[in-house]
Amino acid sequence: MANFLTRTRGRRHGGTRLHWTDWLSYAYLLAGLVVMFGPVLWLVMSSFKTESALSQFPPTFLPYSQKEVVVAGYDKPLPLFKAKDDQGQVRELAQVRRIGLVATMVDPAAPQTEIRVNINDRQPVNELKFASGNYTEIFGKFAFGTYLWNSVFITVVATVLTLLFNSMAAFALSKYQFTGQKTVFVLIIGTLMIPPTIILVPAFLVISELHLLNNLWGVILPAVATPTGVFLLRQYMLTIPDELLEAARMDNASEWRIYWKIILPLAAPAMAVLAIFSFMWRWNDFLWPLIVLSKSEHFTLQLALNAFQGELNTQWHYLLAMTVITLIPITIVFAFLQKYITTGIASAGVK
Amino acid sequence: MSVFTSLLGFFFNLFEPVFRLGQKLLGSSRIGWLFVGPNLLIISIFTFLPIVANLVYAFTGGVNLLPTQRPYAGLENFAILLECRDYTDLQSCRTDIFWRSIFNTVKFSLIQVALMLFFSLVTALVLNRKIIGRGFWRGVFFYPVLLSPVVVALIWKWLLQSQGVFNAGLVAMGAQPMDWLLDRHWAFFWVVVVSIWAHMGFYTLILLAGLQAIPKDVYEAAEMDAAKPFRVLYRITLPLLMPNLIVVLVLVMIRAVQSFDEVFVLTGGGPGSATTFIVQYIYQTGFAEQIHLYGLAAAASLILAVGLMALTLVQLRLSKAGEAGKVKK
Numbered sequence: 001m002a003n004f005l006t007r008t009r010g011r012r013h014g015g016t017r018l019h020w021t022d023w024l025s026y027a028y029l030l031a032g033l034v035v036m037f038g039p040v041l042w043l044v045m046s047s048f049k050t051e052s053a054l055s056q057f058p059p060t061f062l063p064y065s066q067k068e069v070v071v072a073g074y075d076k077p078l079p080l081f082k083a084k085d086d087q088g089q090v091r092e093l094a095q096v097r098r099i100g101l102v103a104t105m106v107d108p109a110a111p112q113t114e115i116r117v118n119i120n121d122r123q124p125v126n127e128l129k130f131a132s133g134n135y136t137e138i139f140g141k142f143a144f145g146t147y148l149w150n151s152v153f154i155t156v157v158a159t160v161l162t163l164l165f166n167s168m169a170a171f172a173l174s175k176y177q178f179t180g181q182k183t184v185f186v187l188i189i190g191t192l193m194i195p196p197t198i199i200l201v202p203a204f205l206v207i208s209e210l211h212l213l214n215n216l217w218g219v220i221l222p223a224v225a226t227p228t229g230v231f232l233l234r235q236y237m238l239t240i241p242d243e244l245l246e247a248a249r250m251d252n253a254s255e256w257r258i259y260w261k262i263i264l265p266l267a268a269p270a271m272a273v274l275a276i277f278s279f280m281w282r283w284n285d286f287l288w289p290l291i292v293l294s295k296s297e298h299f300t301l302q303l304a305l306n307a308f309q310g311e312l313n314t315q316w317h318y319l320l321a322m323t324v325i326t327l328i329p330i331t332i333v334f335a336f337l338q339k340y341i342t343t344g345i346a347s348a349g350v351k
Numbered sequence: 352m353s354v355f356t357s358l359l360g361f362f363f364n365l366f367e368p369v370f371r372l373g374q375k376l377l378g379s380s381r382i383g384w385l386f387v388g389p390n391l392l393i394i395s396i397f398t399f400l401p402i403v404a405n406l407v408y409a410f411t412g413g414v415n416l417l418p419t420q421r422p423y424a425g426l427e428n429f430a431i432l433l434e435c436r437d438y439t440d441l442q443s444c445r446t447d448i449f450w451r452s453i454f455n456t457v458k459f460s461l462i463q464v465a466l467m468l469f470f471s472l473v474t475a476l477v478l479n480r481k482i483i484g485r486g487f488w489r490g491v492f493f494y495p496v497l498l499s500p501v502v503v504a505l506i507w508k509w510l511l512q513s514q515g516v517f518n519a520g521l522v523a524m525g526a527q528p529m530d531w532l533l534d535r536h537w538a539f540f541w542v543v544v545v546s547i548w549a550h551m552g553f554y555t556l557i558l559l560a561g562l563q564a565i566p567k568d569v570y571e572a573a574e575m576d577a578a579k580p581f582r583v584l585y586r587i588t589l590p591l592l593m594p595n596l597i598v599v600l601v602l603v604m605i606r607a608v609q610s611f612d613e614v615f616v617l618t619g620g621g622p623g624s625a626t627t628f629i630v631q632y633i634y635q636t637g638f639a640e641q642i643h644l645y646g647l648a649a650a651a652s653l654i655l656a657v658g659l660m661a662l663t664l665v666q667l668r669l670s671k672a673g674e675a676g677k678v679k680k
Contacts, residue, residue, distance in 0.1 A: 021580065025477045029488050032474065035548070036491050039506045040498075042516060046509065058519035169390035176383030184387055191398045193663060197609050197630050198656045201637050201649045202404030203397055205416055225393035255382050256370035260363045284499030286612040287630075291638055302501045306616055309505060316509065323505045330497045338490050341497075345553065346560035 040327070047320035048130040054316055064126040069094050071111045081105065083122035085115050092125060093117070134321035144322065146297060147304040151283060151326075154219050154300060159278040161224040163271055169225075170233035170267075171259050175245060185234075192227045196288065204291055218292040219300075223282060229274050236270035237263060273344040276337055283329060301326045408649030414642055421646070428650035449651065451624045452632040455539075459628065460607035462543055467603045468596065471551050475558035476588070489559070493552035500612030503549045508532070508617055511541060535625035538618050542626050545613055550606065554599045561595030562588070594670065601666040605659060629655055 046054065048063040068077035071094050078094035083105060085091055093105035093115060103122060105115045138144045172178075173185050196203075203222065212218030240263065248258045264271070286302050293299060299307065305326060308319055334341065373385045404418060412424035435444035444450050474492055478485060495503065510516050511531040518528035531537045565588065573583050589596075611630040614620070620627035620635075629651065637648030 022480070022482075025480050025482060028473070028477050029482070029491075032488070033491050036495055036552075039510055039548075040494070043506045043509055055514065057514045058522060059514065059516055165389045165393070168386040172383035172386035176380070176386075178381050178383040181383060184391060187399075188390065188394060191394055194398060194402065195605075195609055195656075195659060197611065197633065198652045198659070199398065199401035199405055200633060200652065201408055201645045202401035204638070205404060205418070206396060206401060208416060221393065222397035225390045225397075227394075230390065254367055254371050255374060255379065255386075256363075256367050259386065280497055284497075284501075286500055287634070291634075302499055305501045305505060309508065309616065316512075319505065320509065323502055327498055327502050330499070331494075334490070334494060334497050338486070338493075342489060342493060342556055346556050 043320060044324055047134055047317075047324045048132070049317065050129075050131045050133070051315075051317045053131075054320075062128055063130055065129045065131065067125045067127045069108045071106060071108050073111050078106075078108075080108075080125040081117075081122040082125055083115075083117045085117070093122070095122075131317075134317045135325070138318050138321055138325075141318065142304070142308075143297065144304070144325075147299050147301050148325070150216060150298060151300040151302070154216055154285075154289075155279055155282040157216075158220045158223050158282045159275055161220065162226060162229055162278045163275055165224050166226060166229035166274065167233050167264060167267065167271060168259065169230050170237050171263050173230065174234045174237040175240075175242070175263070188225075188227050188230050190227075192231075200287075200291065207292055212292070214293055214295045214298050216293075216298065219285070219289050222288070223285075226278070226281075229278070232274055233267060233270050236267050240266050273340055276333060276341055277344065279333060280330060405649050405652060408646055409653045410646075412646050414644070416643070416645060424646060428646045429654075431647060432650055432654065448624055448627065449632055452627045452629045455624070455626065456608055456610070456628045459539075459543065459610065460604055463546060463607045464600060464603050466543065467547055467551060467554060468600060470547060471554035471558055471599065472596070474551065474555045475562055476584075478555065478559055479562040489556070492555055495549050496552040498549065500549070501616050503545060504613045504616035507541065507545045507548075532618055533622050535622050538622055538626050542614050542618060545617060546607075546610060549613060550603075554603060557599055557602075558592065558595055561592050565591045597666075597669045601662065601669065604662055608655070608659060608662070 042061070045061055045063055046059070050063075050065045053060075053063060053065040067080040069080050070077050074096070078096060080092055080094055081103075082090055083093045083103075085093070091107065094108050096104045096106055096114065098104070098119065101119050103117050103119050105117050105122075106113070107115070169188065173181065173188075207213055207218045207222070210218075212221070244262055244266075245258055248262055253261070284302065285300070286306070289300050289303055290306070293303060296304075296307065301322070305319070305322055308315075308322065370382070370385060374382050377384065407418050408421070409428055410424060410426070411418065411421035412427060413421045415421055430445070432446050432449045433444075435441070435450070437443045441447045441450050441454070478489055478492070482488065498506075512518075513528060513530060517531065521528055529537065531541055569587055569591070570583065573587055578586070609630055610628050611634065614626050614628060615631055615634075618626045620631050633648045633651045633655070636644045636651065
């Protein structure tokens, strides 16, 4: 069995066994798995813990919470403990109240007789329970639905417009010869060199003069003309043969029709890559929305999380659930499109 | 789906008359302007115009946002930012927080560049080996790159909080729990760790692409000569990977200088100003403080822009040197 597991197809080192460097590589990868995925997994598991389970120290990986039982004669469910009674027998008892070091407990089977137990003689009975309450309650307690909607609206509209405007520009820059074309291309690509952080103040002025402060369009509009998008699509469109366009022009097709009936479908693979990137950029945006959107009813998920992490320090159970919901769409996109994302980045260096 | 496509078709058809008219008026050679127009308009309004306006802001004072309502201040903003009575003592500077943020940013960038290069290179080398499930492992290291900075910061804040898993580890080993983010040295340490955790996969990918572009026959020749693995690494892999390493070096540097979101959510720049970086200073001066000092923020942006420009020039120099080195080989 061990022989089978350590066999490789490699022709190196003459043998069929794993070389010590292979063992080292796999050890590194396993450590990487823990370091890279561990924190995310810890967050997800924690988000299913109840408030009281979250405050327990040391924390557990799985969401254990104390078992509760409904006892006749008491309105609320009572927490269950394993405790030693007066005779020194260990029994499962429900706690009624606790004063100082003494807890008053009852046997759920015989709730009439109260038993006094030293609190050091009892152990909580824990059970594995995924508390979905954290997730359902955030919709009622906060305007979480609004934040979610704002994020979705910005992401979807900005992505659609990015695809439209960037593909039109890329079409013009790859398939036409007009005066000033080179200048336009250099200008658009040149903005790659200008980090958005440097023009925060005047960009804020433009948005405020256009009366787009606290308006989702104030986040969307500046984002829809991305130089990376134009560059990516233009490089792809250059590979589409001009003869196709000539043939369409013979048939008296308008330039617009050529763009959307011929160029767009043929550029679909590049458009898909840009769509994925645009989705990630807009969903994860923080600094620009932070400046444009200051009223909480316009917050995106990212802004809401940031605002709450200050206020909700004591309410980690809600904050964790919100964080998990925020990372779900990206995770789904990644799970299905991993190959396209990584090859897109490796070939174009965009992020 | 067909409803969707026909709707899309209807929408696109609406533009047809506009472009037919444009074709008539402009002629078919200048029709390109109509296509590039929307993009150019948006870039002009939201990028080119602000670049010019930023220059104006940096030399004006007052608290009004409108450039026409702002008094000319000359070099006053730069003086406020940069003047110190004694340049060996940050306390004596007029805006010591600005100097501190620059100092922090430079320190952070240097440490981060070294560690990021090391870890992404090691990871890329491991991923480039013959391993089972390479796609999976690549995904593992890449996944955090996609997470938003806010989510990244919250994940780590949760791990590092006083009842978090790191403190549980400390207690299990018999040590005292720590307030990781309330100690200036630890806070800085964790900011570096978190940013490496979040971005390493991106640079690993660039290096991996470079490694896979190295022709196999070079290695076969080395095997013929029975070269030791480390010799192969130093004599073949690293020299041939140099252009990619330089790209990564510059990208890491430029990104590090602009760090903001993760750090801002994780530590808020604290404790004190231990993790306040330059972009956070700009954000706070212009937008978060009671009085919006737009002029000061714009001046600080200009200084940052000069720094980034210098880095870009270094990049051009380095990549030329790298290309030349590659040709020589």
